[in-house]
Amino acid sequence: MTMSSFPQAASLQSRSLRYKASLPRNRWNAFLTVIAALFSLIAVLPLVLVLGYVLIKGGSLLSLSLLSELPPAPGLEGGGIGNAVVGTVIVTLVASLIAIPVGVGGGIYLAEFSRAGWFSQFVRFGTNVLAGVPSIICGVFIYGLIVSTRIFFGQSYSAMAGGMALSVLMLPTVIKTTDEALKLVPQELRLGAMGLGASSFVTVTRITLPTAFKPIATGVVLGIARAAGETAPLIFTALFSPFWPEGLFNPIATMSVLIFNFAIMPYEAQTALAWAASFVLVLMILLSNLFARWLGRFSSY
């Protein structure tokens, strides 16, 4: 049976099934597609531009003395950001040592032990609220709690206070990742462990936590990377120091605060160091981000 045997053949022919670009609705579609493509381009542009400038302006200054020398006094040339690199590592380490045990513990509670009730709901809600607290408020909190009360041996500003402020920032991330990762562990593994007579302590530490290790590690690395770049909680907790780190209970230099302080100085050498510090910081953060993503790929279950 051919088309021509139908009376409406002529009108069918004109409404062909072939795609016609000139139809108003197809034009409208193409227009919207171009708009969406343009928006994506605009969204990607800042990353390319920022990375490009950091790479050119900061990368060109990279040398061994940059990482091994102290920043110069205002007005002088040369110098490096060695103390800030060490300081960032120390402060981030302090933050991780506080936030990871607490966060993983809280996540274990939420995923393994909590029953539907007000307490677990409160913890979940609290985690979300804490994640939304502006980072500068974390700094104000630690300032009020630790710096202004001089709780650590009469010291006001200290690396310890800075680390604690960052740990407040990391905590919700670690709890959420742990909770979500543990929930993805198949229930059969827990039942199997229980069937063999394992206590819940043994089940969690030997079965569920190792199974969920990779997604947890991914989230934790992302959290650490975010904390390493934070400035706002550090400017009035860890403060800054032009010297090498002097223990946990003295002010300490960090790369992020160094960038902030040096960016607004009118000296060329300081501005250059700010760019160099940006380069080192961005490199560290992007590498750990890519590492975390690579780690996340291998998570089974």
Place this chain on the structure above:
Amino acid sequence: MVATPRDDLFLLRRRPPQEKLVDQGFRLLSVVLASLVGLVLAGILLTVLWGSRDAAMRFGLQFLVVSDWDPAGDTYGAFTAIYGTIVSSVLALLIAVPLGVGTAIFITENLIPLRIRQTVGLMVELLAAIPSVVLGLWAIFVMEPFLRPILELLHQTLGWLPLFSTVPQGPGMAPAVLILVVMILPIITAISRDSLQQVPPELRQAAYGVGTTRWDAILRVILPAAVSGITGGVMLALGRAMGETMAVTMIIGNSNNFSWSLLAPGNTIASMLANQFGEADGFQVSALMYAALILMLLTLLVNVLAQWVVRRLSLKYA
């Protein structure tokens, strides 16, 4: 040959008491660690409340509407900062929402090969990883000089509007808004993408089945189905924009003189805290704590609202 089981093999073994103790201790520990979240949250609220008591008692609600911030004369009003916080974040949102949702659509639809879409998605996520202080540095030395001729042109042509009535002199509200756009774009894109991906494929198939074009399906079926998640993401981004500190501090100019103009320097609560907290003493600390309290309540409100929106609307298609 039949294996004869030993008698005690099938006897139930009692758990040794120390194992029970370890178990209960572990449970207790996890409960204690979980409750630390609540403790920290309460600690933040109490610290800020306690710190702000002097200023709150002296200025009361007057603090919110007076724009006079004078550490020398010891009188404080945070109107300029509160206005700056709200205006900068809302303006940033107005620009970032179309960009972010458009990008999310572009990388969830199969308009271009998967590999390119994944790359775009990864790049937007990496943008979120760049520290805000680095964005601030870039804004000072690259974006602002590039932007100034454009802003000057804006002032010359639209200067009769109060919004553009001042001559741009470098730092100001407009560059701060733009850097905020860069900062919240990744959040909006990521959350919109997740919500779009969660829309059941049946909806799209049904839309195509009745003969819609691709964009009709997106605009009339898929976006409405994903609207709860997107709204939640937008609210989260608003909260983030209000609390964003470093990049804004470095580019907004930190002026407490109120101006309607977007080209003039302004201030936000967060940047005021970042600038003055380290050097403040006496009554100024209390006034800053009071401002911090206001910022915290604002972000808290937005975040709770965001959670409520997501929970309220998200079950529609699940």
